[in-house]
Amino acid sequence: MQSLSNRAKKLEAKPMTLAERAYLPAIFQGLSITMRHFFRAATKKQVTVRYPEEQRPFSPIFRGLHVLKRDEIGRERCTACGLCAVACPAEAITMVAGERKKGEENLYREEKYAVSYEINMLRCIFCGLCEEACPKAAVYLQADKMAPPRFERDEFIYGKDRLVEPVSPDARSKRGIQLTPEQAAALAQRMAQPDFK
């Protein structure tokens, strides 16, 4: 067939040399390559890690498990405006809003708060749009935590019990994030005062 572009490269199948036909030189070459890798791995330079004990470092801008933040005196910041749910492309967030009652001012920062707030971690794509949408700086995606694997699907629907960050400096929950020492000290100081609300 006539070549249209004249750029076709002519290929010839060269007959193999005796060394190539004898297989053995190529085999020894291959064996030496794998042996190099053997010694590299044996001297502790494996490319894999022993996962639960060792973990690869997260990127500082990694978007992991969500947290609902409290303000500096321990009140929930979320006001249940629903902007995060609207922004969510995966429709993973649902919430029920409620009105703050008298005497609950030390619990909720705004007059309206989320009675329930649920994120379905199986739907969530961890894009971070909820974080951008939030006007109250309440929802954040943590850079150092992932949603761990579980056996049941309904265990992936995270409610407020697992999303809101723990209140007191020593309420160390496995699920929430811990306050920094400065935050914890400030919070403890505030709570010790008699007019703490």
Place this chain on the structure above:
Amino acid sequence: MIELPTLGWQSIVILVVFGVSLLIATYCTYAERVIAAFLQDRVGPDRAGPFGLLQPLADAVKLFTKEEFFPAGANKALFIMGPCLAMITALMSSAVIPFGNVIQFGNNVFNLQGIEVNIGMLWVFGIVSLGVYGVMIGGWASNNKFSLLGAIRAGSQNISYELAMGLALIAVLMISGTLSLREITLQQSAAGEWHFWNIVKQPLGFIIFLVCAFAETNRTPFDLPECETELVGGYHTEYSSMKMGLYLFAEYVNVFVASAVMSVLYFGGFNFPFQYELRDWFVNSQGWELMSAQNLISVLGLLGLFGKIFAFIFFFMWVRWTLPRFRYDQLMRLGWTILIPLAIFNILLTGGLILGGIIK
């Protein structure tokens, strides 16, 4: 007439060889994983026990608790017989391998060997040839096309490569003039000289034998009977539970026996360099009795032989994780048009060298 102490000793040795074969096969599964992992820059199994050393136990528990599956339309008796045959034949061939020189207790001299027969090499070949029946019967009884294809491949492959293997062996037999593995080993034990090992006289024959050993044990690059990518698993597609385990085990026992046979035939068996100098040094300079010095040499030789065997087993695994599988027509061409003519040429060459008095 075999005397009673010898008979008792032989029973003990056979039991020990049986146990050691199984132990080595067990830890071959672990070694294979670790070596595979290292060759691919990975970590390998390290969860069960220190360094993952209990991994074979975990595997055995897993295999034993799996469902025993019988495919519809399978011939049940033959289906069970397949893995049994594979395992029995694999274990039988190690009986004649001389694992060490003599051990002396007072007036009793014992061979570190199961049975000393003057046709040892024929015994190994006969049993290895029977081994293919395990694969053939298992593949046929599975009532599965892939299994049958794998079994047919195994049959034709083993028959083809046994020819070249036998021809390579003939050159060794021309030098040694005996079929007894113990005799062949002792002939390679010239004082202080490692170059009396047969590998020096038979380099070409050794390469042919090695390639054929890979084919006979169904190891990569000649693992066409299993051939996961084309035949799903070949002859053991339909096997589950410990019947599957027996097939895998038989393969590793075969690797062990093939390594032992190669060590004995070409690498001096239980001989190691300067063994007689070492014995004489113990006798003359240290004032040991000749008997205990000889016993020490025998034990060291035993360890040396196992070192050679482990080196070969490592080589088997090293090659497995380096080379891809041959195509079926390439396999047949290699066997019939390259290895067999080469082996015949090797026989002629050896004959010429013997006639010329260069090797004896």
